[in-house]
Amino acid sequence: MDTLISHEALRAYMERVFEKEGFGREDARVIADVLMQADLFGIESHGAQRMMYYHQNIASGSVDTAAKIETVRETPVSALLDAHFAMGQLAGIRAMNMAIDKAKKTGVGMVCVRNSSHYGIAGYYPLMAAREGLCAFSMTNTGPIMVPTFGREMMLGTNPIAFCMPADPYPFWFDAATTVVTLGKVEVHAKREKAMPEGWTIDGEGEISTDAGKMNASILSGGKGGILPLGGAGETNGGHKGYGLAIMVEALTGVLAQGLVSPQMQGAHGDHTCHFFLAFDPAMFGDPDEIRAGMSRYLQMLRESEKLPGCTRIYTPGEKAFEAQARRIDEGIPVEEKTLMELRKIADALGVEAI
């Protein structure tokens, strides 16, 4: 059973929790904003549902609420930050703001971050840039959950690629793990004791597994097998492409920032993650309004193209998220019973007003 909670109430709850956890008012506000954006966009796995995870990371010290994010290197078009185990959201926002500033001044800004932590939805950050009329990428490595093509050890993270470009009525907003699915989807099937579709996970013997309970437990405990790269097992349907994209993300995050790569991290969600941000100004290439109009026209062509029999809509990336946001602002955000209990437990532990 889900409970509908107004976005204002959920946001206010998150802000008071993060303040009580030890963050300043503004930091608490922006961390909550990243989580709220996920819940508004209908990506529940990265919203309120993650509060307990962050609470535990702060309690265990794996996230340092007092961390000072350090600029290690800087040029007019780039920066390398060391987050010193700050909340990933604070590192991400700092880094993307630097990339945006540089893109406004020089045309391009590229910022890498090491020793960060889980930064929420990758897509939050390029959206910041799109609001300023810029195009942007964001990528992150994570704890290991993906097996290489032909492999049975988890050597790569979820390793999402997010990209955003201004368009109307919504920006083009793409945010996708380079795995077939995120661990969150395996977890949801495990909780509901439902079999997974074929092609999401492979076990240590090389058999495609649909047993969500078994695979979820195995992944969380670091067992053999794991989630397959986008494209699936082997090379027949392009699994090596998803695997290659995931390595590319490791290259641009862990390797370029000289931090940890996924298999060096502890746990499926990972700590000590590294991020990559790139913002650039489309005005370098032409009238930004015309480029924006061109993007909007192309997205419209896609949506209006012929549907398969039985299909009523063709979506473009971001559409579902912005529609969910409009609905959830009106109707409230559905919060699962278990998550609601967790939110109350956190409030109790911290002595702040519950929800």
Add this chain to the structure above:
Amino acid sequence: MDTLISHEALRAYMERVFEKEGFGREDARVIADVLMQADLFGIESHGAQRMMYYHQNIASGSVDTAAKIETVRETPVSALLDAHFAMGQLAGIRAMNMAIDKAKKTGVGMVCVRNSSHYGIAGYYPLMAAREGLCAFSMTNTGPIMVPTFGREMMLGTNPIAFCMPADPYPFWFDAATTVVTLGKVEVHAKREKAMPEGWTIDGEGEISTDAGKMNASILSGGKGGILPLGGAGETNGGHKGYGLAIMVEALTGVLAQGLVSPQMQGAHGDHTCHFFLAFDPAMFGDPDEIRAGMSRYLQMLRESEKLPGCTRIYTPGEKAFEAQARRIDEGIPVEEKTLMELRKIADALGVEAI
């Protein structure tokens, strides 16, 4: 039956053909080099096999051998080129060299090209940058062959993403279409009258088709249905991710360069294509030798990780290509009978020495 031809003989043949087609000696040399790189890497679809295609494009005037590539806009970190229907290889090399120069001076170079033509393997260009110690991307749109998720009209191209980063013993070299497979693989199955694996193409009725002959003819004639995005049909196994990546490539090529997007092009291979190039200097983020060593170490970890039962190797992107190159330099390049006949036909038509 394949005939083994030494790489020197094949290269010399290509150079004399392109000179006779009307290109200057240096231009003929670099166009041949892009095609030879494909044949050396074992990507036959983009090597000598494409000579007839280029020959016909030049004959029909869709490629202009006398085109002057124009710099439309330029900043210290960017440029927009109009290729005026030059050979894509000449546009690509010009653009990537500009990106490399800018990256050496400022740290980053981003170059878009419009009104170009088929530029060969996308991966050729980032490899140029990696030889100079830089990291780089290359992307291109192409004629329409991919259907959107839930759609039955071909609205997107092969739309590859190529990325290269210095490493040892080989650079990390990734070059992948955002479709499940390239049109070339469908063509090969059609020629051999072999059924395709499940999940490559969908017909106009929304049925997964394994009939290579039917689907190849349908795609070439612009019929309904087409090749599926990486991740396959629907959203269950992430087909919307491949579709989203392909739109991202359109955004960075056709839209950003203010040229044509895939569905506006004629034919499956497409003319008037647009390209995107991004080179950057890893030295902005740290000691480039250490970053290169870190990349090499991570790739080695992947290759040495545990294999699935029955699998003897885990590959990293580029490994197969560089191994093929070493073998083909020694043993020669296998050229199909049909391709060999085409090469002789071109030589006859132009009055140059055949192979």
